[in-house]
Structures are given as structure tokens and as C-alpha cells.
Amino acid sequence: MIRDITLGQYYPTDSVIHRLDPRTKLIGTIAFIVSLFLFKSWLGYAAATLFLAGIIRVSKVPFRYMMRGLKAIIVLLLITVVFNLFIIPGEVIWDFGILKITREGLSQAGFMAVRLIYLIIGSSIMTLTTTPNDLTDGLERVLGPLKVLHVPVHEISMMMSIALRFIPILLEETDKIMKAQMARGADFENGNLIQKAKNMVPLLVPLFLSAFRRANDLAMAMEARCYRGGEGRTKMKPLLYEKRDYMAYGILVAYLAAVTAIGIVVR
Incomplete structure (x- = not known):
């Protein structure tokens, strides 16, 4: 699933x-x-x-x-x-x-x-x-009128785009963790709905750790490229x-x- x-x-x-x-x-x-x-x-x-x-x-x-x-x-x-x-x-x-x-x-x-x-x-x-880049640019332009109210439109668009991009990444990470634990004898397929939910609990800690690690890597990569927000930023396309x-x-x-x-x- x-x-x-x-x-x-x-x-x-x-x-x-x-x-x-x-x-x-x-x-x-x-x-x-x-x-x-x-x-x-x-x-x-x-x-x-x-x-x-x-x-x-x-x-x-x-x-x-x-x-x-x-x-x-x-x-x-x-x-x-x-x-x-x-x-x-x-x-x-x-x-x-x-x-x-x-x-x-x-x-x-x-x-x-x-x-x-x-x-x-x-x-x-x-x-x-x-694509994630196009989605960010589109969101920023659609929300552009809110800049008059001093709303950080670019930052909001960037956060929404990153959140969407992280969905498949976290799902892939969840799948890897499940396969690793199944290789060690964990059972995620048998039992009723409540038992399956309980079996998913051991996934939460490694998944959260992986999410925080990826978020930290992304933040360091953006800082290394001198990202300082969208003010005065030009577009290649x-x-x-x-x-x-x-x-x-x-x-x-x-x-x-x-x-x-x-x-x-x-x-």
C-alpha cells in the first residue's frame, strides 16, 4: 500500500x-x-x-x-x-x-x-x-497578490513544494524500513486492522529519525548554496x-x- x-x-x-x-x-x-x-x-x-x-x-x-x-x-x-x-x-x-x-x-x-x-x-x-520547481514558481505567482499584505509568499510556496516532494521520499523510506524489519522477522501483513496498526508502531522512531536527517541535509544544502529567500531572486525560465x-x-x-x-x- x-x-x-x-x-x-x-x-x-x-x-x-x-x-x-x-x-x-x-x-x-x-x-x-x-x-x-x-x-x-x-x-x-x-x-x-x-x-x-x-x-x-x-x-x-x-x-x-x-x-x-x-x-x-x-x-x-x-x-x-x-x-x-x-x-x-x-x-x-x-x-x-x-x-x-x-x-x-x-x-x-x-x-x-x-x-x-x-x-x-x-x-x-x-x-x-x-515538476517541484514549476510547482513552487506557480504557487509563488498565484499567491503573489498577498505580498501587499507582507505575506512571505516565496517561503510559503517553497515549504508547500518541499512538503509535497517529501511525500514520495518518506514513503520510499518507510518501504525500506519495513523490508529491513520484515527480514528480521517482523510481520506487517497478517492480523486484523488493529494488530496491523500496532505492528506499524516500531516504524515510527526510525522513520522520524530519517525524516529529521533528510530535513537537516536539505537545510545544509540550501545554506551551502547561499539561499536567502526569494527577495530579488530571478528565474532562469x-x-x-x-x-x-x-x-x-x-x-x-x-x-x-x-x-x-x-x-x-x-x-
Whole structure:
């Protein structure tokens, strides 16, 4: 399961999505995620499905590779579905004594499951098609207006980019530690969920030590290169919008207009 997490990883290939300006992808991802929380009917999610399928197709990232990231949230997905099934009141369709499944709960559970899945896929597309450096530059430009309020935009962008970059690094480190302990007789695969959770406890100390060591190495490397923040820092490749970016914004506006119209018509 550790190797199945795709968030924070970059998938190198040549596609239109990879060549888009990182600002376009950031704004598009935020707009898509916001739209997921506005849907009140399955027709809206059908529109989101078509939009997301088109993006995955154009990105040239294998669909099977994209779906790998969902394995890591299966437990969270099940908890969300079960919670909505039995907690939300309404018209009862199945009665199991104390536990009752309502029509409204079933509908809400479906909405929440699809919403969570699409949120993970949408976020993964951005990180899979954007290098860490481009992501940092894009975040800095998008958050640029906050400089008027003396917000350290460059530092915030750098921290977010490093955090995303550290996700696959820490997952790889976790996998190495697990294999080393399994070679010494540790069992991480057998037992119920609680036993598996207890078996993961011995991983925490070496994982934290490894994380602090890598963070210290990164800090020393940045200091050795005289990094002092983003004030007055120039770019070797400044971000410039191109024709494909304006076309992408046009498609995004068309999608948002379609889902808004669906929300108005279907209530």
C-alpha cells in the first residue's frame, strides 16, 4: 500500500497537460475541487466524470497508475461511506434493528465517496504533471497578490513544494524500513486492522529519525548554496502564458458554466 500512494510524485512524459503553465494547473485544480462540493445531483458528477476522463486522457498518465493512489484511501473511503449510510436520517429503506439505512444516507454516501475519489485524482494529476520547481514558481505567482499584505509568499510556496516532494521520499523510506524489519522477522501483513496498526508502531522512531536527517541535509544544502529567500531572486525560465494556457482556461470556464447550469436546472 505504501508504494501505491501517487500524491507528490511526478510522472515524466510529453503531453499538453505537462506543458501547461503551472498557474493554469493550480487554478484549474482548485476550481475543479471547489466544483465537487457544489454538486447536488448525479448529473453534476457525470459532467465532472467526463471532464476528469478527458484530462487523464490528454495527460498521457496511465489510468492504472492513476488508480493506484486510491488504494491508500480505501479505509478512509469505507469509514466515510459507513458513517453517512447509518447516521443521516430520512426515509428508511433497510432496517437492521439499531442500524438503519436511509435513502438520503445512501445518496449522501455515494456523493461523498465519488467526491473523495475525484478530489484525490484531481490533486494527483497536478503533481504527476508538474515538476517541484514549476510547482513552487506557480504557487509563488498565484499567491503573489498577498505580498501587499507582507505575506512571505516565496517561503510559503517553497515549504508547500518541499512538503509535497517529501511525500514520495518518506514513503520510499518507510518501504525500506519495513523490508529491513520484515527480514528480521517482523510481520506487517497478517492480523486484523488493529494488530496491523500496532505492528506499524516500531516504524515510527526510525522513520522520524530519517525524516529529521533528510530535513537537516536539505537545510545544509540550501545554506551551502547561499539561499536567502526569494527577495530579488530571478528565474532562469520565467513563467509566461501561451496559447494552450488560454485554451485550457476556456475549457475550464466552459466546464464551470456547464456545472453551474446543471445546478440551476436540477435541484
